[in-house]
Amino acid sequence: MDKLRAMQAFIHIADEGSLTAAARVMESSLPAMVRTLAAFEAQLGVRLFNRSTRRISLTEEGRRHLESCRQLLATLEDAEAALTADAGEPAGHLTITAPMLFGQMHVAPAVTRFVQKYDKMRCSMVLLDRVVNLLEEGIDVGIRIGMLDDSSLVAQPVGHIRRLVVASPAWLRRHGVPQHPRDLLKANCVRVTDHATAWGPFNDKGRQLRLAVSGNLEFNQIAPAVAACAAGAGLGMFFSYQVAPFLKTKQLRCVLEDFEPPPRPIHVVYPHARLLPKRTRVFIEWIKEELRPFQG
Structure with a gap:
């Protein structure tokens, strides 16, 4: 054999x-x-x-x-x-994981451009809103948002994202612009199931403040919650990349920026290895360059 x-x-x-x-x-x-x-x-x-x-x-x-x-x-x-x-060019198969919406918006297009440049490569993408065990699930590279707690992985920072409170201009004209995070307790807040009630931590003069918000709309996915806020349904709290297109077109407006939580880091992670395959090394450098806009 x-x-x-x-x-x-x-x-x-x-x-x-x-x-x-x-x-x-x-x-x-x-x-x-x-x-x-x-x-x-x-x-x-x-x-x-x-x-x-x-x-x-x-x-x-x-x-x-x-x-x-x-x-x-x-x-x-x-x-x-x-x-x-x-x-020679990198060749072989890579499996890459990323959070669902961030992966759809930023990682998947970068992976597409990667295989277009290196035609000997094959890539599989796994988009999941949970922390994936790379070793157990046979994944080569992961994109992670937030603090890391797995010391068995090599992590390279590639940028950061903000967590924003937003509402449509029309909603703010009708209900007023909140001046302090506690104003959220009296407002209609559009929530997402995984973090439906606790918003924050807001930075209130050096103290961390979490608020149990309420409202008449709750979703189990980010995209419809963002769309509901843009339609004037209430206030929402999202990552900056999730609402970037709506901010650009002025369908949404940021509020409470002075109380904004600390930015969350973005890392590219991969298992410890003395020698990584060339395909993995080349992809890591590729994705770091692709995500450069998040370094600002």
Whole structure:
């Protein structure tokens, strides 16, 4: 058995989610891929995948061994690249995760431009509004907003975003412009489910102030909440990137800027590795440049 090819097959099966797709990527036949996986599992003495007629998924042993195989092949790839002075374009597969709306607005277009420039690259994007375990879920690079608490990751700061209170000009004319965060307690606030009641922390003369706001509209997604505020439904609290198009067209206006919470950092994160594959290194530099506007 060619162990390196078996490792490659194992990674492709995990990345593609099926033996058929992995065989296509490796330009092999399905029976050959089945034999390779069976021989690899037999050599290791463990089952790497749970298989049924409809789906294939990693076992716990498979998840652990997947990262080891990725690191081993990455080290080999870098060693070979070093012999040729890292020549040539990046190639291979990258999986990238980002928050849903930020990913849609800023990361996905950057990834699209990346694969257009480097046509030997294939990228998969996973947009989720939860903290993803990169190692367990086989993700190469993540974009994170907010403070980090996972010391197992390498994190590079790429910028920051503000948290703003906004309303439509029409709503502010009817109800008045709030002068202090406590004015929010008497106003109709459009809320988002995950942080529906506690807004803040506002900076009130060096003290942090959180407020249990209320209102007659609540959404489980950001986009309709922003649209409702732009339509004059009430005040909303959002990240700056979420409302940027509406601020630009003056459909929304910022209020309480003197009490604004501290900005939240944006990081590009990836697992610790002595040697990263060239594709990962090139993408990290690419996304840092793409997100440069958030450094201001």
